[in-house]
Amino acid sequence: MAFEEEQKIFDSFVREKGLKHSAQRIDILLTFLKTEKHLTADELHTLVKKKNPAIGIATVYRTLKLLCESGLSSELRLGDGSVRYEHFYGHEHHDHLVCIKCGNFTEVLDTEIEKLQERLARKEGFTLQGHKLLMYGVCKKCKG
Amino acid sequence: MAFEEEQKIFDSFVREKGLKHSAQRIDILLTFLKTEKHLTADELHTLVKKKNPAIGIATVYRTLKLLCESGLSSELRLGDGSVRYEHFYGHEHHDHLVCIKCGNFTEVLDTEIEKLQERLARKEGFTLQGHKLLMYGVCKKCKG
DNA sequence: TTGATTATGATAGTGATTATCAAATTCAAA
DNA sequence: TTTGAATTTGATAATCACTATCATAATCAA
Numbered sequence: 001m002a003f004e005e006e007q008k009i010f011d012s013f014v015r016e017k018g019l020k021h022s023a024q025r026i027d028i029l030l031t032f033l034k035t036e037k038h039l040t041a042d043e044l045h046t047l048v049k050k051k052n053p054a055i056g057i058a059t060v061y062r063t064l065k066l067l068c069e070s071g072l073s074s075e076l077r078l079g080d081g082s083v084r085y086e087h088f089y090g091h092e093h094h095d096h097l098v099c100i101k102c103g104n105f106t107e108v109l110d111t112e113i114e115k116l117q118e119r120l121a122r123k124e125g126f127t128l129q130g131h132k133l134l135m136y137g138v139c140k141k142c143k144g
Numbered sequence: 145m146a147f148e149e150e151q152k153i154f155d156s157f158v159r160e161k162g163l164k165h166s167a168q169r170i171d172i173l174l175t176f177l178k179t180e181k182h183l184t185a186d187e188l189h190t191l192v193k194k195k196n197p198a199i200g201i202a203t204v205y206r207t208l209k210l211l212c213e214s215g216l217s218s219e220l221r222l223g224d225g226s227v228r229y230e231h232f233y234g235h236e237h238h239d240h241l242v243c244i245k246c247g248n249f250t251e252v253l254d255t256e257i258e259k260l261q262e263r264l265a266r267k268e269g270f271t272l273q274g275h276k277l278l279m280y281g282v283c284k285k286c287k288g
Numbered sequence: 289t290t291g292a293t294t295a296t297g298a299t300a301g302t303g304a305t306t307a308t309c310a311a312a313t314t315c316a317a318a
Numbered sequence: 319t320t321t322g323a324a325t326t327t328g329a330t331a332a333t334c335a336c337t338a339t340c341a342t343a344a345t346c347a348a
Contacts, residue, residue: 020294020345041335056297061336079276081221083335097270110264113257117279120254125284126241132223133277135261140269164314164325185304200328205305227304 003033006072006089013070027052028063029072038076038084038105079134095132099139106139147177150216150233157214171196172207173216182220182228182249223278239276243283250283 010029014021031048032039039047045060064085067073074088078098086105094107113133121128154173158165175192176183183191189204208229211217218232222242230249238251257277265272 022295022344024296054297058298058337059296062295077221077223077225079221081225081227083225097265097268099270100273106268106270108264108268110260113260113264116254116257116260117277120252120257121241121279121281124241124250124252125287126243126250126279126281127287128279128281129244130281131277131279133261133275135265135270135272135275137265137270137272137274143269143271166313166326168327198328202306202329203327206326
């Protein structure tokens, strides 16, 4: 079975928190990991039900929260108010280019931009802790 | 009465859309303009009710939508999922520094960052249409 | 095997926002 | 000024994403 690394991380996290193991959480974790897309809770629920039709949406939400706490996933709040979950383990900090036509995401990073943000914050007397940068546009494919 | 400019803009917008005038919308507009803060719909509703207690929350939402369409206001979606409305007329494009302690906003702009975003998008084959940058940190006051 | 604890699924509840609708208001035309 | 068609309003029902509740099931250390 793939994703040994991630499963190990999740296992340790569950153990440290004094939680118990469950087949449902493993199903959800593996479905999440195998899908390299930014899914909504509902989309993930639909996918997981193919493997285990009995899983309820509440368990999906509960597990997504654990995935975020354990560092395997991260919430992504889009400009339209929707929330998607992205892979976080093995993905350094990055920003997003979102295509307004097809909805696809591209992860990007520009260290110069990061530095300038630090400088800008310092100039205003802020101690920066983090940031979210979403860029919207039309991707290569959609421009035809 | 102040805010003649903004009122004129709103008037033209209402007229062009074939809508009618109403005292409630004026109350909401003026309360919004006089408060130089990033308000939620609910907070604005509370303020407007001091002037006109009968105004319903639905009318506040409806009017906020018109304010955004007319260019007087703009929605700001925060990292925690909440939505606030900011003044847009006379405020050029800007990004935000948000204090994670007191919640205050500072509007900032760095033309270098803007240029680098363009360059970054172009490198990925994107035609950039816009972006949202939220920076989180601790402000001068809160570091005390 | 047991039993204390946690997890689950169904579902009720929540909070923010939108839709519906009857009554009130606006405003151009008579 | 009156009229009447169109729009606006406030109350409230509905919706949507998410969380809380709770009885039952599953886990796991002793």
